[in-house]
Amino acid sequence: MKTILQVEDDPNDVFLMRHAMKKVGVLNPVQVVSDGQQAVDYMQGAAKFADREKYPFPCLVFLDLKLPYVMGLEVLKSIRKQPGSSVPVIMLTASSQDSDLVSAYGLGANAFLTKPSEARKLEEMVKAIKDFWLTHNMLPQESLSESPLEGVVCLAQSFATGFKGTPEPAASRNGRQSFPYSTGSSL
Numbered sequence: 637m638k639t640i641l642q643v644e645d646d647p648n649d650v651f652l653m654r655h656a657m658k659k660v661g662v663l664n665p666v667q668v669v670s671d672g673q674q675a676v677d678y679m680q681g682a683a684k685f686a687d688r689e690k691y692p693f694p695c696l697v698f699l700d701l702k703l704p705y706v707m708g709l710e711v712l713k714s715i716r717k718q719p720g721s722s723v724p725v726i727m728l729t730a731s732s733q734d735s736d737l738v739s740a741y742g743l744g745a746n747a748f749l750t751k752p753s754e755a756r757k758l759e760e761m762v763k764a765i766k767d768f769w770l771t772h773n774m775l776p777q778e779s780l781s782e783s784p785l786e787g788v789v790c791l792a793q794s795f796a797t798g799f800k801g802t803p804e805p806a807a808s809r810n811g812r813q814s815f816p817y818s819t820g821s822s823l
Contacts, residue, residue: 638695642668643675643711644728645703649751653698653728656755656762664770667691672706675699676714679721694723696769699745701729701736709739716744722775726765 640662644650650668657666669675675697678685685691697715701708712725724746729736732750740748752758 637664639692640664640666640696640698641675641678641694642666642698643670643672643703643708644668644698644700645670646700649700652755652758653762656758657766659759660763660766662762662766662770664695667694670704672703672708672711674705675703675711676706679711679715679718679723696765697723697725698728699725701727701731701740709736709743712740712743712745724769724773724775726769 642650642653644653647670654666657664667678669678674685677683678691679693679697681688681691681693699708699711703711706714708727708729712727715721715723715725725744726747726749727736727740727745728749728751730751737748749761752761
């Protein structure tokens with residue numbers, strides 16, 4: 637089962653996210669880093685994160701905006717500069733400012749979610765993430781090749797039991813794959 641990276645400096649948010657993930661049945665191991673520099677190092681396999689057995693490349697990144705040392709948008713920019721990196725990055729933040737949302741999508745975020753204040757709503761959000769990103773989502777073939785990014789594809793097989801196929805991904809406006817079903821809203 638592939639690893640999820642959570643980049644979060646608030647230990648309470650880390651605890652709440654782990655609790656919600658456990659409650660909705662996300663079984664993926666979660667690595668947590670508490671500042672932006674650690675996130676950059678983790679994604680590059682640098683410094684103490686060079687051991688990919690201990691710190692595997694993640695299949696999904698939860699990234700906060702406001703971080704010590706290196707801000708979340710700079711971390712996102714660094715992730716997107718890595719050759720062959722198709723890892724989905726979900727901005728998970730307390731910010732609901734339009735400028736943050738626009739900047740995040742402009743830099744290649746796959747989603748921008750505002751942290752809910754109620755535990756039940758967080759569980760609903762995590763269930764939606766599990767259902768889409770960890771079960772149905774597929775990454776491009778280049779992520780399957782043997783490289784330092786080997787294993788980026790995250791098809792959590794334990795969640796896909798009984799799933800009889802995957803819809804063809806539709807190209808989104810930024811060239812990344814998007815889910816072809818309408819959510820009732822438009823961008």
